[in-house]
Amino acid sequence: MKRITLTQFLIENQRKAHVTADLRLLIEVVARAVKAISCNVAKGALAGVLGEAGSDNVQGEAQKKLDVIANEILLQANEWGGHLAAMASEEEEGIWKIPSDYPKGGYLLLFDPLDGSSNIDVNISVGTIFSVLRCPRNTVEPNEASFLQPGTAQVAAGYALYGPSTLLILSVGNGVHGFTLDREMGSFVYTHPDLEVPEQTSEYAINSSNARYWEPPVQRYVGELQRGAAGPRGKDYNMRWVASMVADVHRILTRGGVFMYPMDEKNREKGGKLRLMYEANPMAMLVEQAGGAASTGRSRILDVQPERLHQRIPVILGSRSEVEAVERCYREAREGGG
Ligand code: AHG
Ligand code: MN
Ligand code: MN
Numbered sequence: 001m002k003r004i005t006l007t008q009f010l011i012e013n014q015r016k017a018h019v020t021a022d023l024r025l026l027i028e029v030v031a032r033a034v035k036a037i038s039c040n041v042a043k044g045a046l047a048g049v050l051g052e053a054g055s056d057n058v059q060g061e062a063q064k065k066l067d068v069i070a071n072e073i074l075l076q077a078n079e080w081g082g083h084l085a086a087m088a089s090e091e092e093e094g095i096w097k098i099p100s101d102y103p104k105g106g107y108l109l110l111f112d113p114l115d116g117s118s119n120i121d122v123n124i125s126v127g128t129i130f131s132v133l134r135c136p137r138n139t140v141e142p143n144e145a146s147f148l149q150p151g152t153a154q155v156a157a158g159y160a161l162y163g164p165s166t167l168l169i170l171s172v173g174n175g176v177h178g179f180t181l182d183r184e185m186g187s188f189v190y191t192h193p194d195l196e197v198p199e200q201t202s203e204y205a206i207n208s209s210n211a212r213y214w215e216p217p218v219q220r221y222v223g224e225l226q227r228g229a230a231g232p233r234g235k236d237y238n239m240r241w242v243a244s245m246v247a248d249v250h251r252i253l254t255r256g257g258v259f260m261y262p263m264d265e266k267n268r269e270k271g272g273k274l275r276l277m278y279e280a281n282p283m284a285m286l287v288e289q290a291g292g293a294a295s296t297g298r299s300r301i302l303d304v305q306p307e308r309l310h311q312r313i314p315v316i317l318g319s320r321s322e323v324e325a326v327e328r329c330y331r332e333a334r335e336g337g338g
Contacts, residue, residue, distance in 0.1 A: 249317070
C-alpha cells in the first residue's frame with residue numbers, strides 16, 4: 001500500500017481548502033518540534049533529561065526537566081516562522097509574545113508541552129497536546145483576552161504520543177487522522193485515516209483513589225459500572241488508568257471507552273484538575289471529530305467560555321453512550337431522582 005506523509009496530507013488538504021498555507025506551516029512546525037521532543041524522551045537517562053528541573057510552574061506544580069525542555073523546543077520552533085500572533089503554554093504564566101524581530105501571523109497556538117510528566121521517570125508513555133485558534137481580527141498586540149475563545153473556535157487540535165512508537169494525531173475539522181513517526185526517514189507517515197471512537201465499549205478510565213472525593217453522580221455512575229453483569233448496565237467493565245491523558249485518550253480513540261477527571265472535593269476550588277484551553281478543549285475537539293462526546297458532566301466542554309488562560313475544568317469524554325450515561329446521572333441528581 002502506498003503511504004503518504006504528513007506533508008503530502010497537508011498539501012492535499014490545502015488544495016481542498018481545508019487548511020490555509022499558514023496553518024499548514026504551523027502544523028509542520030509543531031510536527032518538527034514533536035520529533036525533537038520524541039528524541040529527548042527516547043534518550044531518557046542517556047541524555048540526562050530525567051528527573052526534576054528544580055522549579056515550579058505557574059500552577060504550583062514541580063517541573064520535570066522534560067517539561068522545561070519540551071516547552072523550550074515548542075516555543076523556539078514556532079516563534080520565527082511568521083505564522084503565529086502569540087503562544088500560550090502550561091509552563092508559562094503569561095502569553096508568549098512573538099519577538100519583535102520576527103513577522104507575526106494570524107494564529108494562536110496553545111500547548112501542554114509534556115503531558116503525563118509523572119510518568120517520565122518510570123518510562124511510561126507521555127505526550128504533547130496542542131490547540132490552534134485564530135487571533136481575533138484587528139488585534140494589534142495579542143493579550144490574554146485574545147486567547148479566551150470557546151473550544152468550538154479551534155481551527156485545529158492534536159496530540160503527540162511518545163509511546164512504543166511516536167504518533168501524531170490531528171484534526172483540522174474534517175475528522176481525525178493519525179501519523180506514525182518513521183525514525184529512519186524522519187517523517188510522519190499517514191497510518192491511521194479517519195479514526196472513530198467505537199460506540200460500544202466496556203472500558204473506563206478514572207483515578208479511583210479519588211472515589212471518596214467524587215460528586216455523587218460520578219460515584220453512582222462508576223458504582224454501576226463496577227457492579228458489572230449483575231448491575232443495571234448488564235455487562236462487565238474493565239478499568240485502565242495510565243495517568244497520561246494523551247495515552248488514555250489514544251486508547252479510547254482506538255478501542256473505545258470513557259475517560260474521566262471529574263470535579264471532586266480536592267480540586268473544587270481550582271475548578272477541576274485538567275486545564276481547559278490546552279488539555280480539555282483540544283481533546284474534546286478530537287473526540288467529537290471522531291464521533292464521541294466530551295462533557296463536564298453538566299454541559300459540553302467545547303461550549304464553555306474561558307475566563308482565564310490556565311482555567312481548569314472537569315472532563316468526561318469518550319464513547320457517546322457512556323458520556324451521556326454520566327450526564328444522565330448528573331441530570332437525575334439535579335431533578336432529585338439519583
Ligand atoms: P501534566 O503532566 O501535563 O500536568 O498532566 C497530567 C494530567 C493528565 O495527563 C493525567 O490524566 C492526570 O494529570 C493524572 O492525574 P493523577 O496523577 O491525579 O492520576
Ligand atoms: Mn497535561
Ligand atoms: Mn504538562
